[in-house]
Amino acid sequence: MPSQAPSPPNSQTQSPRQDARSSMTVRALLNDDSATPVSPIQGPSQMPQPDNLHYNLSIRQQPARARSCGFGDRDRRVIDPPPILQxxxxxxxxxxxxxxxxxxxxxxxxxxxxxxxxGEEEMSGMPDDYTRQKRLMGSLVASPFVGFDEHGKEGCFFCFPDISCRTPGRYRLKFVLVVLDWPLRPNARSMVRAELLSEVFQTFSAKDFPGMLESTPLAKALKYQGCNIPTKKGNDKGGKMDDGEDRSDGEATPRRKRARNNNL
Known part of the structure; x- marks a missing residue:
């Protein structure tokens, strides 16, 4: 844990986890007329804004790998490392x-x-036999967390520690920033202020999954300040977790699994 990171003044409190249905609510808020096409080119996304503010969204921590979790809700594994945006x-x-x-x-x-x-086709939909399920599951919406990064610089971060992919393959994640400003302008629709694509990550089958990676200094610094993001030593080479670290296998629901074992 990076004890040298200063405590942030008046940091924003991260909201509780939301399920995938939250994404439908957010999509309904988007103004399609304000969105612009996104190219697969990486880098910060910036759009000119009617309020003369320029919102610059960048990915500080890219997704790299995931273990497919199939079509059930048990034994779910999260995308690793968890994406972190600033x-x-x-x-x-x-x-x-x-x-x-x-x-x-x-x-x-x-x-x-x-x-x-x-980066040309949205892949949320599933085959006909699984039309009620989505390929990406978990908490698809993130609220801001204001804190200090691993270098002691203050920033506004968005973390996605609880997203999983059901099927093997190579994908990208698309992130869209929306400002919910209707309390100030009741008749105005919320607009897409920035959007960008992640680098390509790969989802493996259970037998081919190479293991979880060790948490980055950025993730550890944010967790130390109260951000709800798991940290781990990783098991890419069979390593064990340090004391106080979360599960290194990336399981999304460890409490539920422990409860089942206790009932045996």
Whole structure:
């Protein structure tokens, strides 16, 4: 744990986990007219905004691998490492204090969806026999967490520690930033302020999965400050977890599994 990271003043509290149905609510808020096509090119996403604010969304931690979890809800494994995004506001004329205040607004929401390797086709849908299920499952919506990164620099982060992919293959994740500002403008629709694609990650079958990776310094720094993100030593080479670390196998529901074992 990085004890040198300073405690953030007035950090935003992360919201509780939400299931995949939350994504439908967020999608209903999006203004399709405001969205622009996204290319597979990596890098920060920025769009000109009607309020003269430029929202810059970047991926600080890219997804790399996952173990497919099939069509059931048991034995689910999460995408590793968990994606971590950072929001910046790049607007000339705003002081550092003004930008810091705007980054602490609770109205930011980032939604995650799964796309093809080339970034051209959304892959959320499943074959006809499983039309009621989605390929990407878990908490697909993230709220902001204001804290310090591994270098001691303050930032506004969005973490996705509880998303899983049902089927093997190579995919990308698409992230969309929405500002829920209807309390200020009741008649206005929320707009897509930034969007971007992740790097390609691979989902393996259970027998081919190479194991979980060790948590990054960024993830450990955010967890130390109260962010709800698991940390692990990793089991890519059969390593054991350190004391106080979470499960290294990436299981999404360890409590449920322990409860089943206790009833045997």
């Amino acid at each position: 929001l910046k506001i790049d607007t000339p004329g705003l002081s550092r204090e003004e930008i810091s205040k705007k980054l602490r607004l609770p109205s930011y929401v980032v939604h995650c969806s799964i796309w093809s390797e080339d």
